[in-house]
Amino acid sequence: MTTKALLEQIKSKKSFLCIGLDVDLNKVPKHLLEDEDPIFAFNKAIIDATHHLCVAYKPNTAFYEAYGIMGWKALEKTISYLNERYPEIFTIADAKRGDIGNTSTMYAKAFFDDLGFDSVTVAPYMGKDSVEPFLAFKDKHTILLALTSNQGAFDFQTKAIDGLELYKQVLETSKSWENSENLMYVVGATKAEYLAEIRKIIPDAFLLVPGVGAQGGNLQEVCEHGMNSNVGLLINSSRGIIYASKNTDFAEASAQKAFELQSQMATILQEI
Numbered sequence: 434m435t436t437k438a439l440l441e442q443i444k445s446k447k448s449f450l451c452i453g454l455d456v457d458l459n460k461v462p463k464h465l466l467e468d469e470d471p472i473f474a475f476n477k478a479i480i481d482a483t484h485h486l487c488v489a490y491k492p493n494t495a496f497y498e499a500y501g502i503m504g505w506k507a508l509e510k511t512i513s514y515l516n517e518r519y520p521e522i523f524t525i526a527d528a529k530r531g532d533i534g535n536t537s538t539m540y541a542k543a544f545f546d547d548l549g550f551d552s553v554t555v556a557p558y559m560g561k562d563s564v565e566p567f568l569a570f571k572d573k574h575t576i577l578l579a580l581t582s583n584q585g586a587f588d589f590q591t592k593a594i595d596g597l598e599l600y601k602q603v604l605e606t607s608k609s610w611e612n613s614e615n616l617m618y619v620v621g622a623t624k625a626e627y628l629a630e631i632r633k634i635i636p637d638a639f640l641l642v643p644g645v646g647a648q649g650g651n652l653q654e655v656c657e658h659g660m661n662s663n664v665g666l667l668i669n670s671s672r673g674i675i676y677a678s679k680n681t682d683f684a685e686a687s688a689q690k691a692f693e694l695q696s697q698m699a700t701i702l703q704e705i
């Protein structure tokens with residue numbers, strides 16, 4: 434999917450919400466455990482109830498890998514369902530990959546060609562030759578971890594090397610990589626105060642912003658400092674939406690939570 438198509442969807446839905454499909458079978462309603470594929474049954478119900486309120490879904494692959502073959506099959510079914518039933522939706526494999534070049538090419542093939550995701554999250558730690566294989570895929574997006582939402586982000590990412598913080602070096606350096614127009618970046622909602630500085634380096638790139646809701650990030654603050662003239666933000670919420678209820682009304686309850694965030698987004702979009 435092109436960023437132009439993503440932006441059109443944002444405008445028509447008045448939403449830049451991404452819903453995280455982080456399925457933990459200990460947290461889903463009990464009756465679903467009787468289904469032959471409880472992970473997919475959960476995802477399908479959430480997707481059908483919320484697709485008009487969001488522009489993206491982000492399964493974190495850890496939550497599928499943890500269930501072995503059953504989990505990977507559920508991930509395949511989920512992305513196929515999204516691509517067939519709701520092809521306008523932007524899909525993100527939150528896999529945080531990256532390795533030496535030939536291995537990165539295989540990761541990229543797995544997520545872009547085999548599974549058919551629009552984008553994948555990638556760790557920048559191994560540098561240019563570990564990221565460029567992902568960038569070589571046309572109309573696919575590589576979402577580079579820049580400044581993450583967790584406390585550990587302060588261990589390395591904000592430390593200065595030769596006078597420049599590591600996350601800023603990631604942003605600056607990655608701009609010079611081949612096909613860098615296919616880059617987006619992860620910036621945690623809990624790091625909203627860094628967004629103005631980040632926008633000075635990458636004014637136009639889309640940012641995937643996890644950390645509102647369960648991690649305490651603030652939507653208003655993120656938009657104030659991180660929004661650009663093309664919106665430029667995908668705000669993710671996972672647990673705060675998908676686990677709104679443990680009862681049979683779980684899908685409606687998740688739609689209500691998604692609606693609350695989408696309504697705030699519609700108001701913000703009206704003001705810009």
Ligand SMILES: O=c1ccn([C@@H]2O[C@H](COP(=O)(O)O)[C@@H](O)[C@H]2O)c(=O)[nH]1
Pocket residue numbers: 453455493527580581582583619620621643644645646647648669670671672673
């Ligand atoms: O910096 C980061 C990068 C990725 N994540 C992922 O986003 C979701 C957040 O889930 P919530 O339940 O809304 O907190 C999850 O998949 C994380 O692995 C992040 O939180 N921070």
